[in-house]
Amino acid sequence: xxxxxxxxxxxxxxxxxxxxxxxxxGDLIVLSGEMGAGKTAFAQGFGAALGVTEPITSPTFTLVxxxxxxxxxxxxxxxHHADLYRLERTTEVSDLALEELAxxxxxxxxxxxxxVEALFGDHLDVHLEVDxxxxxxxxxxxxxxxxxxxxxxxxxxxxxxxxxxxxxxEAFAC
Numbered sequence: 001x002x003x004x005x006x007x008x009x010x011x012x013x014x015x016x017x018x019x020x021x022x023x024x025x026g027d028l029i030v031l032s033g034e035m036g037a038g039k040t041a042f043a044q045g046f047g048a049a050l051g052v053t054e055p056i057t058s059p060t061f062t063l064v065x066x067x068x069x070x071x072x073x074x075x076x077x078x079x080h081h082a083d084l085y086r087l088e089r090t091t092e093v094s095d096l097a098l099e100e101l102a103x104x105x106x107x108x109x110x111x112x113x114x115x116v117e118a119l120f121g122d123h124l125d126v127h128l129e130v131d132x133x134x135x136x137x138x139x140x141x142x143x144x145x146x147x148x149x150x151x152x153x154x155x156x157x158x159x160x161x162x163x164x165x166x167x168x169x170e171a172f173a174c
Contacts, residue, residue, distance in 0.1 A: 002165065004172040005131065006148040011172060012038050012128075013045030014147055018168035019126065020049035022161045025075035027107050028121075032114035033128035037113045038147050042128060043081050048111060050079055057084045058111065075101075077105040084112040122155030148174075 006012050019029065023046075031039040040058045047056045051070040059065040059081055067079045113120065114127070131146040141173075150173070154161055 002169060004020040004147060004151070004152040004169055005145045005174050006149060006172055011040055012041045012149070013171055015046030015169055016042045017049040018165065019124070019151070021083070021168065022158075022165055023050070023074060023076070023107050025077070025105050025107060027076075027157070028107050028123040029090075030113035030117055030120065030123050030125045030126065031109060031111045031128070034130070036128055037128040038149075039128060041162050043111070044125065047079055047081070050074075050076070052079060056081060074105045075105070078107075079108050080108045080162060082108060082110045082113070084110060084115065114167045118153075120154075122157045124158050124160070125152045125154055126150075127152075129138070 004015055006015060023029070029046075031042055033039055040056070043058075045055045046069060050073050052067040054065065054067060057065070059149060062085075064082045066078055067081070069076055069079055071077075073148075114125070117123075117125070127150040129148050131148045151165070151169075158165070
């Protein structure tokens with residue numbers, strides 16, 4: 001597992017950019033963490049790194065947003081961004097066919113996917129959480145919000161890319 005620490009939105013986007021640089025068509029990436037942990041911010045940085053120019057917003061009510069990618073971006077034509085927060089049953093997740101969206105020409109980011117992670121095969125797990133620092137002045141709105149980011153590969157597809165991911169995120173290692 002890769003354990004990282006970021007202290008800004010720019011840091012979250014930098015980690016997302018490092019992951020996006022190694023992502024390829026067929027990848028499924030599960031984003032987990034409490035409300036406000038930075039899942040959508042990660043998705044925004046990830047999409048921007050792949051060349052998405054339109055605003056990336058949380059698909060909480062529509063469940064899946066799809067964004068066309070520039071031609072030839074690591075074997076992917078589309079980025080699918082899903083949000084499972086509102087789903088109540090695993091059959092609803094199956095109906096979305098997220099792994100099929102990833103097959104071939106798609107990359108899929110799944111917010112709140114950890115609740116059904118066992119349904120997914122090979123994927124990358126990215127867990128974000130606010131790191132409450134007791135020394136941080138919580139009344140100071142200008143104070144940076146520190147986040148911990150834990151990344152783990154589930155299955156073999158990220159094994160060949162793992163050392164490059166560790167190297168790309170070295171500046172944020174705990």
